[in-house]
Amino acid sequence: MKAFERIYVALDTTNVDYAVDLAGKLKGLVGGMKVGKEFFTANGPQGVAKITDVGMPVFLDLKFHDIPNTVAGAIRASGKTGAEIVNVHAQGGPEMLRQAAKAGKEAGIPLTIAVTVLTALDQDDLTAIGVKDTIEDQVVRLAKLTQDCGLQGVVCSAKEIAPIRKACGPDFKLIVPGIRPAWAASGDQKRIMTPADAVKEGADILVIGRPITKADDPVVAAQKIADELEGL
Secondary structure (H helix, E strand, C coil): CCHHHHEEEEECCCCHHHHHHHHHHHECCECEEEECHHHHHHHHHHHHHHHHHCCCCEEEEEEECCCHHHHHHHHHHHHCCCCCEEEEEHHHCHHHHHHHHHHHHHHCCCEEEEECCCCCCCHHHHHHCCCCCCHHHHHHHHHHHHHHCCCCEEECCHHHHHHHHHHHCCCCEEEECCECCCCCCCCCCCCCECHHHHHHHCCCEEEECHHHHCCCCHHHHHHHHHHHHCCC
């Protein structure tokens, strides 16, 4: 994988024209764009298709979490947008995960993955919702469950890369948000790491938002991050 292909830009907007314009500018400079609930709710699958039509791979980050049959149907529908990565919540349980994995294969989606613990949460947040284990233990448990149910990877914090690798092996894909270059503000992410450090730890894909989208020149920012990853 080339250095720039590891970078997925988190697109936090409802403006489809802006999204398509940014995709065109960043095509060939990043690996893809992460499209979340804000954009999808405003623009639907047609909006996602406009980005993929530019030739920009899309990680459709909708975190499906529902009864197994509903999630399977949503995954199959996601495949029609051209998205190359889709995700579910690992806390949906083993049957939901198994059906999501099956639906992803049927839809021809290259990567169907699961979210473990959101990077905006810290240990106090986990305790507040009744999880007594450490973040690391909870993340590893959910990652192993995800793998056992046939999905190809997880979304996780960079801080949990090493223990997940130990539990799930080198081929399990790790998609890592909460990535902030040393020259960027941390924002609302609590468990963060620089791009270079995350790749050294074993991250496959880095999800990076505001350091690129809010930069004076997103193209220059994306290139700067890719340059930092060269040779790692």
